[in-house]
Amino acid sequence: MADGINVELVVVRHGITAWNVERRYQGQRDIPLLFPEAEEGLLALRAGLADEQFDAIYSSDLHRCQQTLEWxxxxxxxxxxxxxxxxxxxxxxxxxxxxxxxxxDLPHYRAWIDSVGELQIPGGESAAQLRERLDLWLADVAADALANGYRKVLAVTHGGVIRELRRRFETIDFWEGTVLQAQGRRWELTYQPDVNGQGEWLCKCSSVVPVPVSEVL
Structure with a gap:
């Protein structure tokens, strides 16, 4: 069996968009960031990560995440x-x-809310389908880390993705997994491959990103 690896995974949500302000479901619509409203959060995130040295970066290919990464x-x-x-x-x-x-007032929407996202949205995904693609991504992160010696990884993504990762690594309730725009989580993870070349991620601890000013002072 191959040796395991320790990885620090930092996952952040994109900055504010017009649809965030309007409280519209964005999903996979390619909505850009809203300026100047997004700037304060992005600058705080930049300052919070200024001293970080990442071995690899993964970003959602949607424009708002690429803009966030640039900032x-x-x-x-x-x-x-x-x-x-x-x-x-x-x-x-x-x-x-x-x-x-x-x-x-739509019955299928009420049913989706009551299922805490487990039902498939008409024309869209279920939480299980989101988890399935995140599992595949995490398997590739593990393979990349094992092959290249990555120890610290950054991912720029979306609120629903971070919610599901928090449910996985922090074993919290669905409604407790919300993160604000330009914020995220840091997880200290261990990946241990098994004899079949598969493996499991285990979380040792988690914390808020960026660290609140009150904790820095």
Missing amino acids: VQAAKPGVPLSLEPRLRELHFGEYEGKVYDELK
Whole structure:
């Protein structure tokens, strides 16, 4: 059996968009960041990650995540960067572009809410389908880390993705997994491959990104 590896995984959500402000479901619509509203959060995230040295970076290929990565300035020369469709937000299908008041009386929407995302959205995904593609991505992160010796990895993604990763690594309730724009989580992980070339990620600890000013002072 191959030796395991310790990886520090930092995962952050993109900055604010117009649809965030309007409380619209964005899903996989390619909505850009909203300026100047996004700037404060992005600058705080940049400052919080300024001293970090990442071995590899993965980003959702949607424009708002690529813009966030540019603002954070974490992508240094020589650091591998992968644009990753599997890090896209949950596909909200028929709900994309709509707000709660437009959906609240629809039976399938009420059923989806009551299922805490487990039902498949009409024309979109279920939470299980999101978890499936994240599992595939995490398997590739493990393979990349084992092959290249990565110890610290950054991922720029979406709120729903981070919610599911928090449920996986922190074993928290669905409703507790929310993170704000330009914020995220840091996980200290161990990956141990098994005899079949598969493996399991285990979380040793987690923390907020960026660290709140009150904890820095």
